[in-house]
Amino acid sequence: MIYFDKVSKIYSPTSIALEEISFAIEPNEFVSIVGQSGSGKTTMLKLLLAEEKPTSGHVFFESIDVHGVGRKELHMLRRKIGTVFEDFRLLPNKTAYENIAFAMEAAGKMPEDIEKDVPQVLELVNLVDKSWHFPDELSRGERQRVAIARAIINQPDVIIADEPTGNLDPLNTWEIINILKKVNEFGTTVIMTTHNKSIIDSLGRRVITLEKGKMVRDDKEGRYVI
Amino acid sequence: MIWIKAKRVIKAGFVNFWRNGWISLATVLVIVITLFTIGSLIFSRAILGSMISQIQDKVDISIYFKTDAEESDILALKDSVSKLPEVKSAEYVSAEQSLENFKERHKDNALIMQSIEELGENPLGAMLNIKTKETSQYDSVAKYLESQSGTAGGSMIDKINYYQNKKVIDRLSKILDSAKTLGTAISVILVIISIIIAFNTIRLAIYISREEIGVMRLVGASDRFVRGPFIVEGVIYGVISSIIAMIIFYPLTLWLGPMTDNFFSGINIFQYYVANFGQIFLILLLLGVSVGAFSSYIAVKRYLKV
Numbered sequence: 001m002i003y004f005d006k007v008s009k010i011y012s013p014t015s016i017a018l019e020e021i022s023f024a025i026e027p028n029e030f031v032s033i034v035g036q037s038g039s040g041k042t043t044m045l046k047l048l049l050a051e052e053k054p055t056s057g058h059v060f061f062e063s064i065d066v067h068g069v070g071r072k073e074l075h076m077l078r079r080k081i082g083t084v085f086e087d088f089r090l091l092p093n094k095t096a097y098e099n100i101a102f103a104m105e106a107a108g109k110m111p112e113d114i115e116k117d118v119p120q121v122l123e124l125v126n127l128v129d130k131s132w133h134f135p136d137e138l139s140r141g142e143r144q145r146v147a148i149a150r151a152i153i154n155q156p157d158v159i160i161a162d163e164p165t166g167n168l169d170p171l172n173t174w175e176i177i178n179i180l181k182k183v184n185e186f187g188t189t190v191i192m193t194t195h196n197k198s199i200i201d202s203l204g205r206r207v208i209t210l211e212k213g214k215m216v217r218d219d220k221e222g223r224y225v226i
Numbered sequence: 227m228i229w230i231k232a233k234r235v236i237k238a239g240f241v242n243f244w245r246n247g248w249i250s251l252a253t254v255l256v257i258v259i260t261l262f263t264i265g266s267l268i269f270s271r272a273i274l275g276s277m278i279s280q281i282q283d284k285v286d287i288s289i290y291f292k293t294d295a296e297e298s299d300i301l302a303l304k305d306s307v308s309k310l311p312e313v314k315s316a317e318y319v320s321a322e323q324s325l326e327n328f329k330e331r332h333k334d335n336a337l338i339m340q341s342i343e344e345l346g347e348n349p350l351g352a353m354l355n356i357k358t359k360e361t362s363q364y365d366s367v368a369k370y371l372e373s374q375s376g377t378a379g380g381s382m383i384d385k386i387n388y389y390q391n392k393k394v395i396d397r398l399s400k401i402l403d404s405a406k407t408l409g410t411a412i413s414v415i416l417v418i419i420s421i422i423i424a425f426n427t428i429r430l431a432i433y434i435s436r437e438e439i440g441v442m443r444l445v446g447a448s449d450r451f452v453r454g455p456f457i458v459e460g461v462i463y464g465v466i467s468s469i470i471a472m473i474i475f476y477p478l479t480l481w482l483g484p485m486t487d488n489f490f491s492g493i494n495i496f497q498y499y500v501a502n503f504g505q506i507f508l509i510l511l512l513l514g515v516s517v518g519a520f521s522s523y524i525a526v527k528r529y530l531k532v
Contacts, residue, residue, distance in 0.1 A: 049444060051532060072449070079446035089441045093245045105234050106447035108227060150445065 001027045001189060002048065002158065007057035009043050009213075017043040019213045020057070025191065027157070030184045032200050033193045034224055035210035041193040044210070045162050048191075049081065050074055062157070079107050082151030082188075086163035088143045090135040096146045097122070097131040103150050121149045125179060141172030148179055152188065159183060161192040165199065173199070200224040235451065239458025249431050250463070256427040257467035257518065258474070260420040261510045265471055267413045268506055269479070269495055273486060274409050276493035278402050285361055285395055287368060287388045291351040293321065295382035300352055307356060310370060312363035317355040324350040351384055361399035364388055421517055428463065428521035432456060432529070439529040453526045460522030464514030471514075472507050475499055 002025040009017040018040045025031055033041045046052040047059050050066050059066045061077065069077055090099050097118055104114045122128050125145040135143055144164060151159055161180060165173040177199055184190045194200065200207055200223060207222025208215060217225065243250050291300055301318065308316045319327070325348050332338045342349075358364055368388040388395075432439075435456075442452045476499070483496030499506070 051444070075443065075446050075448045078444060083444055089437070089444070091438050091441060093242060093438075102442070102447075103445045106442065106445060106451050108231065111230065154446070 001025055001062060002191075003060040004044075004047075005058045005060065007044075007047060007054045007059060009040070009047065009052065010055045016213050018047075018054075021215050022057075023208060023215065023218060025189060027189055028184070028187055030181070030190045030203065030205040031192070031208060032203065032205065032222070033191065033208045033210065034195070034200060035193075037195075038212075039210040040213045041210055042162055045160050045191070045193065048160065049078065049083065075106070079154055080157050082154070082156040082159045084144070084147050084151050084159065084161040084164045086166040088135070088140075088147045088167075090143060090146055090150075092135050095132050095134055096127060096138065096142075096149075099135070099146055100150045100153050103153050107154050109154075117153060121153050124152075124182075125149045126175075139172075140167050141169070141175060144168060144172070144176055145179065148176065148183075152183055156188065158189040158191065161190065163193055163195070165194065165196060177203075197224040231451070235454030236458050238455035239462065242455055243459050243462050246431070246459075249434060250459075253427050253431050253463050254467050254470070257424045257463050257514055258470045260424040260517070261467050261471040261514050262474060263416055263420045264513060265475055265506060265510055267416060268509065269475075269498065271409065271413065272498050272502075273493055273495065274405065278405065280492045281398065281402065282361055283357070285357075285364070285391075285398065287356045287358075287364055287371075287386060289354040289356070289371060289386050290384040291353060291382050292384045293348070293351045295351060297352065299382055300354065304354055307354070307367070307371070310367060312358045312360070312367055314357045314359045315355075316357075319353045319355065321348050321350055321352045324348075324353060361395055361402065364395055365392075421513075424517050425521045425524075428460060428518060429525040432522060432525035436529040439526060440532040443530065443532040449530055452530060453523065456522040456526045457519050460518030460520075461515050462518070464516070464518035465511065467518075468507065468510040468514040471510055472503075475506075 004021050004023050007021045008019050010019075011017060021040075021044065033044065035041050043052065047054055048061065048066065050069065053067055061080070064077065066077065091102060094102060100118050100121060101114050104117065109117075119128065119131070122131050125148055127142060127145055127149070130138060130142060133142075135146070138146065144167075148159075148161075148164070151161075159180065164180070165176050168176065173196065180190050180192065181203075204221050207217070207219050207224070209217035209219075209222075209225065297320065304316050304318050307313055325342075328350060329339070329342065356367060358367055365388075368386060371383070371386055439452055443449075479496040479499040483494045487494040
């Protein structure tokens with residue numbers, strides 16, 4: 001479903017973000033990418049979202065070369081990928097409800113579908129009573145739950161979560177991980193980067209370990225080993 | 227679907243305008259200043275134009291005829307002069323009328339009045355007042371009259387006053403020409419400066435939203451869907467600013483009106499405002515809306531690269 005083919009990203013000879021990375025991700029997998037800061041985790045996700053271009057190699061999403069897609073069609077591809085970031089990246093001028101509805105509006109969904117789906121997903125992330133709050137009126141954990149709701153609202157094939165718990169306390173961290181697990185159970189592929197050892201160890205799912213831009217481990221039922 | 231999308235874009239534009247609060251207010255303020263400058267230029271041009279046409283109106287050529295000139299000959303000359311393409315008007319003043327005017331002008335001067343009484347007969351001849359369309363055309367009209375003076379009809383001409391006034395007229399037309407050119411140049415520069423300021427203000431307002439634009443792209447919004455609300459916002463800036471600028475001009479021209487009327491005699495700026503309200507409003511509206519929409523378009527384009 002997702003295939004990295006000898007992908008390198010070299011900013012300058014002294015700054016090599018990724019080197020000859022190759023791996024494949026099957027549908028419905030829950031893959032964690034671990035590694036120290038600067039090991040290239042975020043760059044990998046940016047390449048998949050076509051936020052950055054690889055220096056060499058190809059990234060395929062459902063047999064489409066991501067970097068062969070023109071700017072004008074890129075948003076069509078991105079609608080199939082839900083994204084969650086460490087810094088939430090909500091639209092500050094929109095309420096929780098509107099942030100989630102925005103993703104549906106952008107995808108051209110009908111108003112009646114939006115009115116039906118948004119409350120449902122708000123219920124899933126347990127934020128029904130906060131739906132008309134603006135992001136700065138929400139706690140970090142609540143903001144991240146809005147971000148996840150926005151990521152899953154269009155029923156994407158993949159969820160990409162870049163350090164989704166990096167800014168959260170332990171309680172909120174587990175809430176987010178549980179939501180991601182639930183989403184994965186419904187059949188969505190999840191790719192998550194993290195530093196958090198206890199999360200990885202408790203998940204018991206596939207772990208890809210990066211070190212200085214190189215892939216050093218790829219374990220089926222991995223643990224956090226650095 | 228297109229209708230639904232358009233509705234969403236327009237609604238988002240209004241909502242963003244409202245929720246951006248102070249930023250919207252500051253942007254509107256700058257555009258109001260821009261439009262106010264441009265509006266002021268429109269008014270200044272009107273004043274300048276009326277001043278120029280008034281001065282031009284005061285310049286004319288007078289042809290004095292001998293007292294024994296036949297009225298029919300003078301009228302024939304008037305007809306032929308009127309047919310010249312440069313001539314705007316030719317006014318005939320009969321000998322009796324000239325005397326009346328003279329008496330009227332000097333009615334307080336007992337000596338002159340007494341002299342006229344004693345003279346018994348009318349010492350003044352008839353005259354023609356000729357006005358041309360441009361001050362520069364007086365020369366050719368004077369030359370034409372000169373050439374006529376050799377003919378039978380021309381021999382009745384006593385004096386053409388153009389040559390006494392030539393220097394003044396020449397100078398005046400030069401001053402008027404440079405006033406027009408200078409006015410236009412200053413207007414163009416001011417318009418450009420104020421549009422650049424408005425343009426940059428809108429760009430700054432959108433710079434604040436640059437991260438949001440990136441997020442929208444990552445969430446799967448098309449370029450158009452991201453850009454649309456910003457352009458709608460730009461249009462709202464333009465509409466509101468032009469309305470505010472027009473409202474400001476109301477008390478301002480009302481206050482300045484009598485002053486301009488006295489000082490420049492001939493144009494009351496408030497009457498000009500009322501008479502040309504639709505036209506001025508339309509100019510400011512179109513300018514404001516296009517500056518707003520165009521600036522937004524350019525500014526968003528920069529941050530759409532994600």
